[in-house]
Amino acid sequence: MTHDNSETLRRFIETVWNRGDLSNLGDFVGESYEIRHDPGDPWDGKTLTREGFAERVRVSRAPCPDQAFASVDMFDGGDRIAMTWTWRATHLGEIAGFAPTGKTIKMSGATVYFFKDGKICGHWQIADRLSVFRQLSASG
Amino acid sequence: MTHDNSETLRRFIETVWNRGDLSNLGDFVGESYEIRHDPGDPWDGKTLTREGFAERVRVSRAPCPDQAFASVDMFDGGDRIAMTWTWRATHLGEIAGFAPTGKTIKMSGATVYFFKDGKICGHWQIADRLSVFRQLSASG
Numbered sequence: 001m002t003h004d005n006s007e008t009l010r011r012f013i014e015t016v017w018n019r020g021d022l023s024n025l026g027d028f029v030g031e032s033y034e035i036r037h038d039p040g041d042p043w044d045g046k047t048l049t050r051e052g053f054a055e056r057v058r059v060s061r062a063p064c065p066d067q068a069f070a071s072v073d074m075f076d077g078g079d080r081i082a083m084t085w086t087w088r089a090t091h092l093g094e095i096a097g098f099a100p101t102g103k104t105i106k107m108s109g110a111t112v113y114f115f116k117d118g119k120i121c122g123h124w125q126i127a128d129r130l131s132v133f134r135q136l137s138a139s140g
Numbered sequence: 141m142t143h144d145n146s147e148t149l150r151r152f153i154e155t156v157w158n159r160g161d162l163s164n165l166g167d168f169v170g171e172s173y174e175i176r177h178d179p180g181d182p183w184d185g186k187t188l189t190r191e192g193f194a195e196r197v198r199v200s201r202a203p204c205p206d207q208a209f210a211s212v213d214m215f216d217g218g219d220r221i222a223m224t225w226t227w228r229a230t231h232l233g234e235i236a237g238f239a240p241t242g243k244t245i246k247m248s249g250a251t252v253y254f255f256k257d258g259k260i261c262g263h264w265q266i267a268d269r270l271s272v273f274r275q276l277s278a279s280g
Binding site: 037039040072073075076077080082084108109110112124126127128129130131133 | 213215222224249252264266
């Protein structure tokens with residue numbers, strides 16, 4: 001059985017991360033999800049259950065509920081897909097100790113997603129957190 | 141005529157960035173090199189001549205001459221290749237105002253390299269500069 005991992009990834013980003021819809025999380029995410037590398041992310045190095053992953057999405061989205069990832073480019077390596085992306089959100093809740101400002105924050109990054117049996121089971125990610133830190137510091 | 145862009149990229153990283161050998165730069169880099177996206181890099185957004193690119197390598201390597209990039213994973217998209225990487229260097233010269241400490245600095249990142257006629261003509265990159273900033277701040 002073959003899986004369209006690229007299409008699964010596109011729907012995952014739109015449904016789970018952009019809309020925060022966790023009702024069909026099992027369509028996208030495996031029972032175990034390993035955050036192999038994600039420096040600066042609170043869950044870096046952790047292996048999460050699907051419920052743990054849902055909690056990560058809820059906590060991450062809380063301060064910026066209108067957040068939107070947009071794919072810049074995608075590289076299909078079969079059981080792993082690399083995606084470069086941009087992100088923007090309105091800063092409506094506390095982030096890393098910075099009080100909400102109502103301003104737009106922008107970030108970019110690159111992520112390798114790992115698949116098993118058509119479900120995402122982990123990632124390796126770099127996000128441009130220094131730019132976010134500078135935007136938050138400037139508006140504080 | 142086909143080109144082995146993956147092999148060119150591996151040799152480029154080892155020769156140019158790791159060893160600082162610019163004697164055959166034209167084997168790797170086109171006459172024009174566009175830094176499409178590289179937040180935090182002094183040359184972000186610039187289009188460089190080959191000599192301008194050589195100068196970028198010299199200036200970038202000066203504070204950390206033993207620097208070494210290691211490929212983590214590579215995604216061959218034909219005329220564009222995505223590479224995830226780690227980097228380590230001994231901090232022997234001033235970086236962004238931080239005096240040299242002699243300590244090892246580590247970083248990771250992801251880069252999409254663009255090719256034309258077998259030569260690299262630009263990149264889109266994210267580096268984990270926040271981790272570097274924290275390592276430099278901690279040792280200062």
